[in-house]
Amino acid sequence: RKFKLTDHEWKVVEQPHAILKDATLSFSSSMSNLTTLIQAIDHIDKHLTTYAHDKSYLQSICSAMSLAKATPNHYYSATDSSEVYCITMVLHPCHYLPYFKTTFWEDKWIKTAEDL
Template structure:
C-alpha cells in the first residue's frame, strides 16, 4: 500500500489539493511523504528479512517483531509530525504485524527456541518487560518438553 502511495504521489497530491473534492485535510507535506517513504522502507526491509532463506531462525523472529512493533507504535502515536491518515496507515500495518505475532503464542516452539538460545534465554523477556506469567509459562514449557523428550 505504501509502495502504491509513493509511486502515485503526484496523483495523490493533485487529488488532495483539488479544493472541489474537499480532501485538502488529507494532503501530505514533504516531511510527511518522507515519513511514508521511510515507513515503506522499514516494512520492506522487515519483509525481506523474514523472507530470506536460511538466514532467519526462530529466536531472531520475536526480537525483530518486537523492534518493528515498537517503531510502528512510535509512528502511530506521533501526532506532532504525522497526519491522521498516515497514523491510520501505520496502525493498519501494526495490526497486521500483531496478527502474525499472535501466531507465535499458539505454538510452543517459539518460546522454547527463545529460552534455549544462548544469547536470549529468559533474560530477553525480562529486558523486554514481558509479563512474568508469560515468562514463567515459557520456562515451564521448555522444562516440560525437555522432560518429555529426554
C-alpha cells in the same frame, strides 16, 4: 503529466517506505529464522506504535501504521499458545530467559517458559 506525483503524494509514498524498508530487507534475508522473525515482529510493533503517534508524519501515515499493527499482532498473539516460541527464545544463545524479562512478559509466562 497526468500521472506525475505531487510533492505531497511523494511524501505519502516515501514515509512508509522509510518505515518498512529495514523490515522488508530483514525478512528477505536468506538467514531468517524463527528467533529473527520473533525479534523482528517485536521491533516492528514497537516502531509502528511510535510512528502511529508521531506528529511529524502525515495523519494518513499514522492511521495506516495503527492499522498495520493489526496483522503482525494477530499472528504474534498465536505464539502465546505455542511452546515452540518459548523454546526458541530460551534456547537461543543470545537470549535465554532474560529476553522475556526485557520484553516485559508476565511472570506466569516467564515461569512457563522456564518450565519448558
